Amino acid sequence: MIKFQNVTKIFETKNKQKVFALKDVSFEIEKGEFVLIVGKSGAGKTTLLKLIFAEEKPTEGRIFFGGRDITKMKDREISKLRREIGVVFQDYKLLPTKTAFENLSYIMEVTGFSDEEIKRDVPRVLEVVRLSDKSECFPQELSAGEKQRLSIARALIHRPKVILADEPTGNLDPYNTLEILKVLEKIHQMDTTLILATHDKEVVNFLKKRVITLEGGEILRDEEKGRFVL
Amino acid sequence: MIDQIKRTIKYGLKIIVRDGEIFLTSVFILFLVISLISFLFIFKKTSEFLISSFKEKADISVYFKEETPEDEILKIKDEISKNPEIKVEFISKEEALKEFEKRHKENQILMNALKEVGENPFLASLSIKAKEPNQYEELLSFLKEKESFIEKVDYSERKPLIERIFSLSSNLEKGGILISSVLILISIFVVFNTTRLSITNFKEEISIQRLVGASSWFIRGQFLVQGMIAGIFSALISLLIVFLSCYFLSPKISILFEGLNLLEIFSSNLGILILIQFSAGILLGSIPSLIAVRRFLKI
Numbered sequence: 001m002i003k004f005q006n007v008t009k010i011f012e013t014k015n016k017q018k019v020f021a022l023k024d025v026s027f028e029i030e031k032g033e034f035v036l037i038v039g040k041s042g043a044g045k046t047t048l049l050k051l052i053f054a055e056e057k058p059t060e061g062r063i064f065f066g067g068r069d070i071t072k073m074k075d076r077e078i079s080k081l082r083r084e085i086g087v088v089f090q091d092y093k094l095l096p097t098k099t100a101f102e103n104l105s106y107i108m109e110v111t112g113f114s115d116e117e118i119k120r121d122v123p124r125v126l127e128v129v130r131l132s133d134k135s136e137c138f139p140q141e142l143s144a145g146e147k148q149r150l151s152i153a154r155a156l157i158h159r160p161k162v163i164l165a166d167e168p169t170g171n172l173d174p175y176n177t178l179e180i181l182k183v184l185e186k187i188h189q190m191d192t193t194l195i196l197a198t199h200d201k202e203v204v205n206f207l208k209k210r211v212i213t214l215e216g217g218e219i220l221r222d223e224e225k226g227r228f229v230l
Numbered sequence: 231m232i233d234q235i236k237r238t239i240k241y242g243l244k245i246i247v248r249d250g251e252i253f254l255t256s257v258f259i260l261f262l263v264i265s266l267i268s269f270l271f272i273f274k275k276t277s278e279f280l281i282s283s284f285k286e287k288a289d290i291s292v293y294f295k296e297e298t299p300e301d302e303i304l305k306i307k308d309e310i311s312k313n314p315e316i317k318v319e320f321i322s323k324e325e326a327l328k329e330f331e332k333r334h335k336e337n338q339i340l341m342n343a344l345k346e347v348g349e350n351p352f353l354a355s356l357s358i359k360a361k362e363p364n365q366y367e368e369l370l371s372f373l374k375e376k377e378s379f380i381e382k383v384d385y386s387e388r389k390p391l392i393e394r395i396f397s398l399s400s401n402l403e404k405g406g407i408l409i410s411s412v413l414i415l416i417s418i419f420v421v422f423n424t425t426r427l428s429i430t431n432f433k434e435e436i437s438i439q440r441l442v443g444a445s446s447w448f449i450r451g452q453f454l455v456q457g458m459i460a461g462i463f464s465a466l467i468s469l470l471i472v473f474l475s476c477y478f479l480s481p482k483i484s485i486l487f488e489g490l491n492l493l494e495i496f497s498s499n500l501g502i503l504i505l506i507q508f509s510a511g512i513l514l515g516s517i518p519s520l521i522a523v524r525r526f527l528k529i
Contacts, residue, residue, distance in 0.1 A: 081443065095435065106438075109237050
């Protein structure tokens with residue numbers, strides 16, 4: 001499903017210094033897998049996710065998504081690629097001026113779903129993340145856990161094949177963290193490929209899934225049913 | 231597809247509602263440009279009307295001496311008529327008398343005076359109308375050569391007036407084009423920057439649209455719609471202002487220039503005026519927006 005082939009990403013600072021975000025990274029993720037990307041802050045987890053949804057381009061190497069080379073995609077193909085991916089952020093990135101319902105319907109509108117599909121799908125997805133009763137609430141009226149569940153709903157709403165979650169539990173207490181992980185597991189059972197970047201030991205140990213550990217932009221370990229070891 | 235076009239327009243309108251002040255800035259500058267272009271157009275049409283009506287009226291009447299034979303007059307007429315752009319009409323003594331009687335039959339004093347004279351006091355004449363004012367110069371020098379047959383040349387002195395209108399209109403046209411060009415450049419700059427500001431204000435929405443794979447034409451389209459609507463809106467206001475100006479100025483100007491009806495010039499050129507205003511509005515509203523979204527909107 002997703003294949004990194006000797007991918008290197010170098011950022012240049014203002015002083016023209018080169019910083020390696022990823023160094024010669026290669027791995028493969030199969031369809032329907034649940035993979036955790038683990039590492040300290042600055043290890044390259046977010047860069048790796050950004051490369052998958054073509055927010056960044058690699059300096060070297062190639063990235064394949066469903067057999068297509070992302071690094072060679074044009075604007076139109078990138079838009080199509082992103083419709084196959086849902087992204088969840090630590091800071092939610094919800095639109096403050098829209099209600100929970102509108103935050104979801106907005107995504108369906110801009111990606112070209114019909115009004116009927118919007119009316120049918122939004123309540124269903126709100127139900128999956130258990131926010132049916134909050135559909136008319138604005139993000140500021142929701143708790144941190146609810147905001148993150150809404151953010152997951154938004155990632156789900158356009159029926160993506162892959163969900164990328166960047167530190168989705170970073171701002172949450174243990175109770176809400178557990179709830180989010182349960183929602184993510186439920187989504188995984190719906191045959192969605194899930195890639196979750198985290199530095200939270202509890203998350204890794206709770207999920208017991210494949211773990212790719214990054215350090216200094218390099219893959220340190222890639223283990224099936226890994227545990228949090230740094 | 232139709233749904234997406236509707237939504238692009240809907241989101242464009244939302245940008246306008248949220249960024250009202252920015253939108254009004256674009257509308258104001260576009261309104262200035264479109265109005266200036268429109269007034270230049272109306273002015274051009276007005277001066278064309280004035281020039282053609284003056285030309286219509288401008289003529290030379292050449293009165294021949296009593297003893298000049300009609301053959302000689304007709305020869306002169308034929309010679310002048312060689313230039314197809316000059317119209318010449320021969321008016322015999324008798325025709326002149328008839329015309330006078332017809333025009334003044336109500337005026338008893340004049341009729342009595344005519345009876346007192348006893349004979350036909352009118353002279354045979356040629357009434358000459360040229361197409362261009364500079365042709366009169368040539369005509370006058372030609373008539374100078376035939377001085378011996380001519381009693382009097384009545385030159386209605388419209389040439390300087392026509393030339394003045396010509397030079398005024400061409401100077402105003404040049405000045406107008408210059409000011410319009412400067413204003414067009416300013417409007418491009420303003421619309422470009424207002425679009426850029428809108429893009430900055432809608433950063434959050436744009437980043438989410440990009441994130442979920444909204445097509446690039448959809449993301450960019452909203453800002454183009456905003457620019458186009460600014461153009462259409464400005465054209466509408468400008469059309470109204472031009473109409474009101476013509477409506478209120480028309481009676482005053484018709485006192486100054488007889489037969490000149492500004493409102494009629496406006497209505498008879500309404501189609502082309504609307505075309506000019508709306509195409510200027512849409513082009514000036516959308517092209518700078520297009521440049522701005524291409525430059526500042528990363529997909």
